[in-house]
Amino acid sequence: xxxxxxxxxxxxxxxxxxxxxxxxxxxxxxxxxxxxxxxxxxxxxxxxxxxxxxxxxxxxxxxxxxxxxxxxxxxxxxxxxxxxxxxxxxxxxxxxxxxxxxxxxxxxxxxxxxxxxxxxxxxxxxxxxxxxxxxxxxxxxxxxxxxxxxxxxxxxxxxxxxxxxxxxxxxxxxxxxxxxxxxxxxxxxxxxxxxxxxxxxxxxxxxxxxxxxxxxxxxxxxxxxxxxxxxxxxxxxxxxxxxxxxxxxxxxxxxxxxxxxxxxxxxxxxxxxxxxxxxxxxx
Numbered sequence: 001x002x003x004x005x006x007x008x009x010x011x012x013x014x015x016x017x018x019x020x021x022x023x024x025x026x027x028x029x030x031x032x033x034x035x036x037x038x039x040x041x042x043x044x045x046x047x048x049x050x051x052x053x054x055x056x057x058x059x060x061x062x063x064x065x066x067x068x069x070x071x072x073x074x075x076x077x078x079x080x081x082x083x084x085x086x087x088x089x090x091x092x093x094x095x096x097x098x099x100x101x102x103x104x105x106x107x108x109x110x111x112x113x114x115x116x117x118x119x120x121x122x123x124x125x126x127x128x129x130x131x132x133x134x135x136x137x138x139x140x141x142x143x144x145x146x147x148x149x150x151x152x153x154x155x156x157x158x159x160x161x162x163x164x165x166x167x168x169x170x171x172x173x174x175x176x177x178x179x180x181x182x183x184x185x186x187x188x189x190x191x192x193x194x195x196x197x198x199x200x201x202x203x204x205x206x207x208x209x210x211x212x213x214x215x216x217x218x219x220x221x222x223x224x225x226x227x228x229x230x231x232x233x234x235x236x237x238x239x240x241x242x243x244x245x246x247x248x249x250x251x252x253x254x255x256x257x258x259x260x261x262x263x264x265x266x267x268x269x270x271x272x273x274x275x276x277x278x279x280x281x282x283x
Contacts, residue, residue: 036068048245051076051078051079066107077139081103086102114145117248119147120147120175120176122169122197124191126154126155126185130206141243141244144241144248155181175197176198184211188221198246199226218233
């Protein structure tokens with residue numbers, strides 16, 4: 001139930017003022033037993049849906065939370081899903097879309113379609129080990145209504161691979177770009193120096209040695225000499241949501257922009273010519 005329906009019920013005197021107030025107040029969050037309070041209005045309030053983090057939750061509790069979120073909003077993104085929990089979710093829910101890495105999934109009620117905002121988000125990974133985190137960002141951006149393109153395994157160790165993919169990237173004309181990289185985390189800096197779209201660096205906890213667990217990648221991205229925004233290590237959801245917010249804002253601007261007057265330049269030149277003629281006559 002949304003606020004509009006509650007107000008309509010109050011206007012038609014189906015419910016009294018006190019009941020209406022109680023219903024509206026309860027819409028801010030939904031309590032699930034004594035384990036969670038899910039934010040059912042987050043997407044309406046901020047444009048970013050509430051995702052369910054599977055990591056650290058008991059499977060039974062995870063199922064309860066997902067059922068409540070689906071009942072409230074029709075769809076829910078679930079991140080950091082282990083193979084064991086994914087199997088349990090597949091057994092429990094009929095409508096489930098699993099990302100190609102298997103670490104994230106979308107569970108829905110079978111009728112609530114994903115919204116289509118129209119923003120364009122490109123997602124790039126330096127290596128194949130970065131794809132699982134990038135996949136989380138991709139699913140997040142798509143759940144927020146964006147169209148996406150993915151370019152994988154184009155890290156700077158083989159710089160020519162990125163060059164060969166640049167046409168695909170520039171033809172797509174992304175509003176925002178998420179670049180995932182582990183090891184030394186150089187790729188976001190390189191991409192940001194080659195394209196005129198905001199770049200979000202997504203450091204990944206791959207690699208080993210002194211800068212293991214994504215620390216070297218994070219520091220390298222923060223030290224970037226190109227203009228790059230950086231999220232936390234392995235924060236695929238945050239990177240995807242940030243990119244989607246940028247992209248969807250850009251799409252709204254495109255939709256609201258008035259079409260260019262095809263005769264504007266002709267009329268402008270006529271006005272200039274008229275002014276010049278008047279000045280000559282006055283002389």
